Amino acid sequence: MPKSLLIISRQAPWSGPGAREALDIVLAGGAFDLPIGLLFLDDGVWQLAPRQHATTLQQKDLSANLQALSLFGVDQVFACGFSIAERGLDPQDLGLDEVQLLETAQLSALIDRYDQVITL
Numbered sequence: 001m002p003k004s005l006l007i008i009s010r011q012a013p014w015s016g017p018g019a020r021e022a023l024d025i026v027l028a029g030g031a032f033d034l035p036i037g038l039l040f041l042d043d044g045v046w047q048l049a050p051r052q053h054a055t056t057l058q059q060k061d062l063s064a065n066l067q068a069l070s071l072f073g074v075d076q077v078f079a080c081g082f083s084i085a086e087r088g089l090d091p092q093d094l095g096l097d098e099v100q101l102l103e104t105a106q107l108s109a110l111i112d113r114y115d116q117v118i119t120l
Helices: 018-029 042-048 062-067 081-086 104-112
Strands: 007-009 036-038 074-080 100-101 116-119
Touching: 007 018, 007 042, 007 104, 018 036, 018 042, 018 062, 036 042, 036 104, 042 074, 042 081, 074 081, 074 104, 081 100, 100 104
Parallel strands: 007 036, 007 116, 036 074, 074 100
Antiparallel strands: none
16 A cells, blocks of 8 residues: 655745645646645645736746646645635635645644655
């Protein structure tokens, strides 16, 4: 049985390659039926914000990758509710309907559920 993997994405989509790399790992894992989850934490929750203008920042838009998660069998997508609130985002406006909001106290239990964890 393959080991489960949790990717924790902590970078804003415009802060460097970390956000894209996290999504690439998740999509690749999903394509190979790996038990995989994705957690948006800290500035990583900015990836879920609607109406991003990636071309203005000379970045590639990540919204298509986010929308493809379910197509690749990735249905374990989480976001830290505190991180969202701290950045003034409205959970109702997030880019994915499948995102499960977690309280800070739930994060360690989530991480413990996975065999391996990668933070980007």
